[in-house]
Structure formats: structure tokens, C-alpha cells
Amino acid sequence: MASYDVIIIGAGPGGYVCAIRCAQLGLKTACVEGRETLGGTCLNVGCIPSKALLHASHQLHESQHNFEKMGLKGAAPKVDWTQMLAYKDEVIAQNTKGIEFLFKKNKIDWIKGWATIPEPGLVTVGDETHKAKNIVIATGSEPATLPGIEIDEKLIVSSTGALSLPKIPKKLVVIGAGVIGLELGSVHARLGTQVTVLEYLDQITPGLDAEIARSFRSILKKQGLEIITGAAVQSAEALKTKAKVTYKLRKDDSTHQVDGDVVLVATGRKPFTQGLGLDALGVDLTQRGQIATDGQYKTSVNGLYAIGDAIEGPMLAHKAEDEGMAVAEILAGQKGHVNYGVIPGVIYTAPEVAAVGATEESLKEAGRAYKVGKFSFMGNGRAKAMFAADGFVKILADAETDRILGAHILGPNAGELIHEICVAMEFGASAEDLARTCHAHPTCSEAVREAALACGDGAIHS
């Protein structure tokens, strides 16, 4: 029986990062993974493949809409879907093999197979049982479907099926205007698919600052996505070659139907913990079925920890990674910590949407006095040169102390721009601190500085 300081179950961003940090801190580490490749949902059927398809389809969009304006003439490229999927698969392979290399480099044992925890301190995989002083559950999440809808991954698909469709659908119905629905809906809209998005709430992207969400919606509309809000989906039925979705409009209770060659169910994800034996171990769960932890990632069972999508908090790869590092540090006797107030969220559409910290709505609800600094990318030369001047930066700062409380960006490279605000917030910076920091010209980052200036005496270019 092999014996380890730590066995981590799951090699997604939470698990593999945790394993590497454990090994770096001198702990004898193994990681159990049942998939053929490391990297979990994110690398295999999530973040990375979707970014490949977003990148490819964005290039197509640029060639169709902006090349001629720049004097780049000639026929726009035709889409070879098989090649696009092969490119996506190659990107996945490069990344998953990279994790395998990192495991070898850090002397982490990859135990291949699906794990069960027969009792505290033991992990069984296939016929073998391994001993561990501590076990970290990092098993992630799986798509949550709706009652009345069965995902067959052919006509009615989750994000997994949507990333490997045999052909580009003529009509795609997306259920849920969250991150997955809008990212994958965008991919297909750019490839020429007629996309209809059905969203239960009156706003897209729940949790996003409402002003950003409204502007984002109108940009998506211009890009050809039909978005129907206030639409409660009742059922989706797979017919021979298409699927039919029935929904009720909440405003008048009227029933409607829409069909598509493919229906994408993107109504959220739920923790994936089946087969671990948590019931028998007596592990406490939250009301929402997540593994309950104590703030130090400890479950109700001694020596058993949990991180990432399987526990509370936003289901984001980077949140899981940070928790993976924190729990490794705790297990090594250090003080691991995650600042949950500064976790950015990004939607990788074009333009991108990025957010960190408080929204205006949350500040109003908390009765907090705040000021708003905004700056449109229309006033940013670099964004204009890239045909990407749609959108704006919005910074929220405390009315009295000027401390940055939150930031929201709709615009080019928003997913990169947000990080200077994250660092500023991490150090407790004021909007003036950001405004007094020299920003290189011409960069899209200048729009962030201008929004910070707008929290004080005013932006220069607006």
C-alpha cells in the first residue's frame, strides 16, 4: 500500500495546482484522475477549448467585417469546421500534456482511475488502496440540466457536446444567458448560425452590474444574437433531426415554441461528487449540495479537505486554483488564504466583459455611499484603431475614502485590463492611486486610468 502526505482527487485547475504546490512545499503527493488526460473540465471540455473556438470565430468575424476597411482585400476565409475542431483539439492536447510534464517535474504520482474514499485516510482506485495523511477533494462540477430536459449530447447538448458538434448548426437554441450560453452562442453567431437565447431572468448574465449587462445585451443584439428574457423554459424535446423547446413568457404566461438543429442547455453547473462515498463517510453538505467546509477547506471529516466547484463560491477555474494553493499551504503548516473580495470574472465574448468586487446594485443594497467613474472606449485611440471602441470602464469607489470597491469593464481585452484593478484592490488602493499611475500610450489600459480620473476631477478625453 503506497503512502502519501496528500492525495488530491481530481486534476482540474483546483486539483493539479494544489498537487504542484503540495510538491513544491515538500509533501509526498499523488493526484487521482479518471479522465484519459489531466486538466479537468477546464482544459478538456471547458475554458481552453471554448477559447480556441472563440479565437477562431473572432478571426473570421474580423476578416468579414474589418479587413476591407484596413485595405486588406480578397475573399473572406471559408470555414473548415473539421479543421477548426482539430485546431481546438491540438490546443487541448498541448495544455493537458503540459500538466503531465509538470507532474513529472514535481514528482507527483498520477493515480489513473476514479477514486473512492472507503474511510478517512484511505483512497481506493480500482483494485488498489492508498494511504494518505490528508485527502483533498477537487472533483469539480458537471452541467445541471432542467427538469423535463434530457441531454443526449447530440441534439440537446451541454457545453461538452457543444464543443464537438459534428457540423455547424443552422439554428441553435441556447437555454440560459449566462457565461456558457453567451460565449458559445457568440461562437456560432459568428460562424453564421441563427442563435436564439432564452433567459429566465429579465437581465442577461445574472450578478453582473446591470448597466454593463444592458450595454452588453445591445452589442450582442447587433452581432445577431436573438435574446429573449423573461422566458421560463419548460421542456426540450429531441425530434428526428431537430429539437423543440417550449417556454413560457413570464410577463403574460403565454406559451411559445422554438426549434433548432441543436439546443444548448447552459443553465448552470452542480458539484460532481458521485462515487466518492461521501454519504458513508458522513461528510456534511450545504443545502445546495456542495461539500461544506470551515473556511480553511476542512470538511466535517478529519483529514478530508475540499476545494473548487465542489464547495461554495463562484464556479471559476481561478478561484479553484487559488483554493488549491491555499489548502496546500495550510497542509504544509503555513497560512493559506484566498481574498474572496477580489476574484475577477470574465466573459470571453468580443467585446469581453470583466468584473471584480462590488456592483452598483450590491452597494445600493448595502446602503453604502459610493461614487462612479466611467470612461467610454470611444475616447481611447488604441481601441478605435482596432475597431473595438464599443463599451466602457466603470470604477466604483467609496464616496468618502476613495477606496476602490469594484470595477466593471465592457470592451477590448477587458479580461486582461481588469487585473490592474485587482492588484490595486488587493493593496487597498484608492481611485486616485490608480489615476496617478502613469499608463503607457497608446493602450486600452488608459481607459482604466481615465475611469479612475473620472472618480475625481474628471477624465481627460471625455
Ligand code: NAD
Ligand atoms: P450561469 O449560472 O452563468 O447561467 C445560467 C443561466 O441560465 C442563468 O442566467 C439562469 O437565469 C438561466 N436559467 C436557469 N434556468 C432557466 C430556465 N428554466 N429557462 C431559461 N433560463 C434559465 O451558468 P452557465 O453559463 O451554465 O455556467 C456554469 C458555470 O460555469 C458558472 O458558474 C460559470 O461562471 C462557469 N463558467 C465560467 C466561464 C468563464 O469564467 N468565462 C465560462 C464558462 C462557465
